[in-house]
Amino acid sequence: MTQECDTLLLAARLPDGRQDMRIAIRQGRIAAILAPGDTAPPAAQILDLQGDLLLPGLVDAHLHLDKTLFGLPWLPHAAGPDRMSRIETDRRLLPALPLSAAERGSALLRRCIAHGTAHIRSHADITPAFGLTMLEGVLAAKQAHAGAATVQVVAFPQAGVMRAPGTAELLEAAIRAGADLLGGLDPCEVDRDPKGQFDAIFGIAARHGVGLDIHLHEAGELGLFSLQEFCARVRAHGMQGRATISHGFCLGTLPESKQKAAAALMAEAGVALATHGAGGATLPPLSLLREAGVTVLCGHDNLRDTWGPYGTGDMLERAAIVGWRADWRSDPQLHALFGMVSTEGARVLGLAEHGIAPGLPASFFTLPAENIPEAIAQHPPRRLVFFAGRLVARDGVFLG
Numbered sequence: 363m364t365q366e367c368d369t370l371l372l373a374a375r376l377p378d379g380r381q382d383m384r385i386a387i388r389q390g391r392i393a394a395i396l397a398p399g400d401t402a403p404p405a406a407q408i409l410d411l412q413g414d415l416l417l418p419g420l421v422d423a424h425l426h427l428d429k430t431l432f433g434l435p436w437l438p439h440a441a442g443p444d445r446m447s448r449i450e451t452d453r454r455l456l457p458a459l460p461l462s463a464a465e466r467g468s469a470l471l472r473r474c475i476a477h478g479t480a481h482i483r484s485h486a487d488i489t490p491a492f493g494l495t496m497l498e499g500v501l502a503a504k505q506a507h508a509g510a511a512t513v514q515v516v517a518f519p520q521a522g523v524m525r526a527p528g529t530a531e532l533l534e535a536a537i538r539a540g541a542d543l544l545g546g547l548d549p550c551e552v553d554r555d556p557k558g559q560f561d562a563i564f565g566i567a568a569r570h571g572v573g574l575d576i577h578l579h580e581a582g583e584l585g586l587f588s589l590q591e592f593c594a595r596v597r598a599h600g601m602q603g604r605a606t607i608s609h610g611f612c613l614g615t616l617p618e619s620k621q622k623a624a625a626a627l628m629a630e631a632g633v634a635l636a637t638h639g640a641g642g643a644t645l646p647p648l649s650l651l652r653e654a655g656v657t658v659l660c661g662h663d664n665l666r667d668t669w670g671p672y673g674t675g676d677m678l679e680r681a682a683i684v685g686w687r688a689d690w691r692s693d694p695q696l697h698a699l700f701g702m703v704s705t706e707g708a709r710v711l712g713l714a715e716h717g718i719a720p721g722l723p724a725s726f727f728t729l730p731a732e733n734i735p736e737a738i739a740q741h742p743p744r745r746l747v748f749f750a751g752r753l754v755a756r757d758g759v760f761l762g
């Protein structure tokens with residue numbers, strides 16, 4: 363190949379073990395992957411990776427850009443130890459902060475991007491108190507960083523649907539205003555009306571042809587009931603492959619026979635599970651779910667925000683936390699964790715073009731690691747981050 367490329371990367375290590383490879387980038391895409399001895403094209407820019415591993419852009423499948431406190435001086439955690447106290451703290455605190463949702467969300471987005479994340483699914487609170495303001499903030503942050511990451515937005519009824527009159531109408535308005543998916547929240551514990559909440563959100567999703575991603579914190583048999591109802595509705599509406607249960611804490615509290623039955627139900631309904639390795643809750647049985655054919659993906663959920671002070675924006679670190687909680691140690695298990703923050707996340711987010719191959723978008727990052735297991739377990743600092751052929755971060759610093 364002799365046609366000039368925009369950037370030529372030297373001495374790349376690929377996840378399949380190939381070393382000293384060169385990557386040619388042209389018009390935002392990987393034009394060629396060249397082995398030692400292959401003729402390289404002329405390039406406007408040449409960067410030497412010095413043997414660093416090159417991995418496809420990470421996927422954070424569950425984030426709350428509107429709740430983050432990034433961009434602000436440190437704020438001590440203000441909420442009480444239960445979900446309803448945190449919801450009330452959001453209502454009181456978020457509108458009073460000196461930075462808008464767009465400014466805080468942008469600060470967090472830049473941290474995620476600098477850690478190699480290329481694709482994000484963020485929830486945005488839709489409540490009678492906030493109206494569409496949090497959604498507008500998240501959409502503004504998304505727009506401002508469209509050249510460095512993609513952001514899918516879920517219209518999320520954080521205060522419930524049936525217990526907060528007017529929310530269903532706001533959710534529909536949120537979809538019209540640019541939200542990509544519809545959320546839900548603990549239809550029994552929060553709304554005490556599972557039929558009402560599911561009638562509302564499935565109705566809106568069907569009218570607008572959008573997918574669903576619901577928060578399900580409910581434990582034990584109550585959570586299992588909500589999960590069964592959700593899967594039944596997904597099948598009835600033909601929404602297989604376009605529905606996700608986030609958290610699914612109940613799955614970790616059930617006896618194994620019921621875990622297997624629930625996993626089979628989710629697999630049949632094409633319902634994915636998003637986990638973040640919550641510290642205060644049971645972890646769903648990730649191996650059992652994957653073996654049953656459920657797609658398991660991973661996100662940060664709360665990231666230095668009104669719900670908790672933890673999180674750095676690094677999805678490799680988050681994958682390591684999930685692996686630690688699952689007691690996964692072998693290389694195949696570490697590869698599975700990487701799938702959850704890359705390939706499987708990309709599939710559920712509907713990203714058709716994801717990976718490292720000629721013709722695909724040049725969205726990847728580099729780091730000093732031998733292979734994927736080391737990248738997960740040690741999560742060394744990111745060196746270069748590219749999105750669609752552009753260098754968007756270097757040595758942990760977002761380049762704008």
Ligand SMILES: [Zn+2]
Nearest residue numbers: 485577663664
């Ligand atoms: Zn969440």
